[in-house]
Every structure is written in C-alpha cells, then in structure tokens.
Amino acid sequence: xxxxxxxxxxEAGIECxxxxxxxxxxxxxxxxxxxxxxxxxxxxxxxxxYDLLGKKDGDKQPPAEQNNPDEIIIVPETGSExxxxxxxxxxxxxxxxxxxxxxxxxxxxxxxxxxEIEALKAQAVAARTLVVHQLRAYGxxxxxxxxxxxxxxxxxxxxxxxxxxxxxxxxxxxxxQNYERIKQAVMETAGEIMTYxxxxxxxxxxxxxxGRTEEASExxxxxxxxxxxxxxxxxxDAPMFEGSVTYTxxxxxxxxxxxxxxxxxxxxxxxxxxxxxxxxxxxxKEITVGGFKLKGTEFRLLxxxxxxxxxxxxxxxxxxxxxxxxxxxxxxxxxxxxxxxxRGYNYIDILKHYYLGVEINHY
Numbered sequence: 573x574x575x576x577x578x579x580x581x582x583e584a585g586i587e588c589x590x591x592x593x594x595x596x597x598x599x600x601x602x603x604x605x606x607x608x609x610x611x612x613x614x615x616x617x618x619x620x621x622y623d624l625l626g627k628k629d630g631d632k633q634p635p636a637e638q639n640n641p642d643e644i645i646i647v648p649e650t651g652s653e654x655x656x657x658x659x660x661x662x663x664x665x666x667x668x669x670x671x672x673x674x675x676x677x678x679x680x681x682x683x684x685x686x687x688e689i690e691a692l693k694a695q696a697v698a699a700r701t702l703v704v705h706q707l708r709a710y711g712x713x714x715x716x717x718x719x720x721x722x723x724x725x726x727x728x729x730x731x732x733x734x735x736x737x738x739x740x741x742x743x744x745x746x747x748x749q750n751y752e753r754i755k756q757a758v759m760e761t762a763g764e765i766m767t768y769x770x771x772x773x774x775x776x777x778x779x780x781x782x783g784r785t786e787e788a789s790e791x792x793x794x795x796x797x798x799x800x801x802x803x804x805x806x807x808x809d810a811p812m813f814e815g816s817v818t819y820t821x822x823x824x825x826x827x828x829x830x831x832x833x834x835x836x837x838x839x840x841x842x843x844x845x846x847x848x849x850x851x852x853x854x855x856x857k858e859i860t861v862g863g864f865k866l867k868g869t870e871f872r873l874l875x876x877x878x879x880x881x882x883x884x885x886x887x888x889x890x891x892x893x894x895x896x897x898x899x900x901x902x903x904x905x906x907x908x909x910x911x912x913x914x915r916g917y918n919y920i921d922i923l924k925h926y927y928l929g930v931e932i933n934h935y
C-alpha cells in the first residue's frame with residue numbers, strides 16, 4: 573500500500589532541519605539546538621494531526637475537491653489502494669480505477685436504486701467479491717474475454733457497470749438521490765468480501781427466484797459448498813416472478829430442429845415433450861423432446877425462457893411456456909435480498925442466508 577503524502581507543515585519542518593544541518597560546520601550552537609527541538613516538535617504534531625484527520629478508516633484519503641458544488645463528481649473516498657482494470661464496453665476502452673469507485677457503477681447497473689439499503693449493501697459486497705476473486709493478485713484469471721482486463725462491463729459475462737453519463741440518462745432528475753444512496757451502500761461496506769476457507773468465493777447471483785434458490789451443480793459443471801438450495805420468500809409480487817412465452821407449434825418444432833436436427837410433429841407436441849426430472853427447487857433438471865434428452869438449462873436457453881421452472885400449456889395451434897423466477901437461480905436472489913431487508917435483516921444476514929458458510933472479511 574502506498575504511503576500517504578505528508579502535510580505542508582511536515583514538509584516545512586523537514587526543510588528547517590535540513591537548513592540547521594548546514595550551519596556551523598556540524599557543530600550545533602545553543603540557539604540551533606532550540607530551533608532543532610522546535611522543528612522536531614512541529615514535525616511530530618503535524619504528523620499526528622495528519623493521522624487523525626486524513627487517515628481515518630484504514631488509511632482513508634481525504635475527499636477530492638469538487639470544482640462545481642452543484643455537480644456530483646464520482647471520486648473514490650476509501651483509503652483502499654486496490655485498483656482494477658475494467659474493459660468499458662460503452663467506450664471500448666480498457667481503463668483503470670479504484671475498486672470502490674468501480675463498484676458504484678456496478679451496483680447502479682445490477683440492482684434498482686430504490687431497493688432497501690441493506691439489499692444494496694449485500695449487492696456491493698457480492699460484486700466486490702466477484703471482482704476480487706478474478707484479480708490476478710488473488711490468484712484469479714481476470715476477464716476471459718478481454719486480454720489484460722480484470723473484469724468487463726457486460727452483465728452477460730462479468731457484471732454490469734454503468735458510467736456516470738449512463739446513470740444520469742437512466743435516472744434523470746433522481747440522479748443525485750440514487751447516486752448518493754448507492755455510494756452509501758458501497759462506502760459503508762468498503763473493502764468487505766465473502767470468503768470460504770479464507771479465500772474469496774466465486775460469486776453468482778440472479779434477479780428473481782421461484783421461491784427457492786438452485787444448487788450450483790444443477791446449473792454449472794461444478795458443485796460449490798456454499799451454493800445449496802435455500803428458501804427465498806416474498807418475491808411473488810416482483811415484476812419478473814412470472815413470465816410467459818408462446819410459439820406456434822410449427823415455430824417450436826423449427827427451433828428445435830435448427831439446434832438438434834430432430835424433427836417434431838407440430839400437430840402433436842404434447843406427446844413428444846416429457847419432463848424426466850426436477851431439481852430440489854422445482855426447476856426442470858432433464859427433459860426429453862422428440863426422443864432427444866437435454867438439460868433444463870439447455871431447453872431454457874433454446875427457447876429464451878426466464879427460468880427453468882416451466883409449466884407447459886398445449887393449445888390447438890400453439891404452445892405456451894409459463895415460468896417462475898428470472899435467471900439461473902444460483903446464489904443471492906436480488907429481489908429476495910430486498911424482501912429480506914424489508915423484514916429487518918441486515919446485509920450480513922442476507923449474504924449468509926444465500927451463501928452458506930461464508931465469512932465477511934476485508935480483502
């Protein structure tokens with residue numbers, strides 16, 4: 573960690589000491605001794621004052637001066653020296669910035685600013701953990717899609733990040749209010765990450781659950797001990813809790829053939845679709861279509877469904893697939909986090925509910 577610069581008073585004391593050393597051919601007269609002692613006291617006092625005023629909360633830097641008091645300037649206010657290399661899809665550039673400044677843009681992009689502050693804090697810690705896990709300094713491999721980047725701004729690959737101009741465009745007159753709210757969530761959790769066996773965890777989260785989260789092994793190739801299926805209640809009123817997609821029978825058959833080269837009879841889809849198994853959370857684990865077996869996650873992607881909790885409705889000329897939840901279902905449900913916060917839980921309660929056995933530590 574870099575050393576913070578000294579105060580002007582401290583610099584003056586050092587200059588005075590340097591001048592004294594040049595006087596008297598190395599011999600120090602009584603008046604010189606007095607000046608020496610005074611300068612030393614001045615240096616000590618200035619150093620103590622700087623420690624008290626400029627290094628609060630873990631070597632915290634003083635806030636940057638704002639040229640326009642009516643304009644919010646995004647500046648990092650933590651003492652963290654940890655910086656990240658971000659590939660900004662908006663500008664098509666690789667940029668470097670302090671991690672806490674970066675996280676303001678992530679929380680702004682990943683979670684509604686209207687959510688409860690404890691939910692926003694949980695999101696900040698989850699997002700911080702994700703990027704720290706990817707940092708090469710912590711044994712990570714960085715962003716696999718962009719050479720030299722620790723993380724990218726795409727929600728489809730790493731996690732979404734919004735620059736200030738996008739926040740202003742999205743929020744309009746509520747920019748100042750929303751920005752300050754998200755900054756509060758980031759700053760009040762500054763430096764905090766989730767660890768398991770003293771290592772940053774691999775973070776996954778999703779928008780809305782179907783009432784339970786999904787175990788990681790049901791969606792991804794590996795099983796992680798902190799991702800088990802847990803209850804996530806109170807999400808029924810969320811905008812994305814229920815979804816529906818309808819295709820004509822012929823469209824459904826054509827889509828399946830284009831991917832798997834299996835021909836379906838569009839006049840009798842019901843007899844050709846069979847759910848073989850469900851996960852603990854009630855999502856489709858395996859399904860057979862036209863004699864071809866595939867994972868529920870593969871079926872969801874093929875037909876662009878919100879989740880793998882699917883109910884089929886067979887009509888005469890069409891098929892409707894109704895879903896519950898939005899996303900892969902693993903890890904923290906963002907809506908579920910907000911609902912927990914509304915019931916009085918804090919961000920640590922929320923994180924430990926969705927990520928089993930983790931500890932909250934500083935990186």
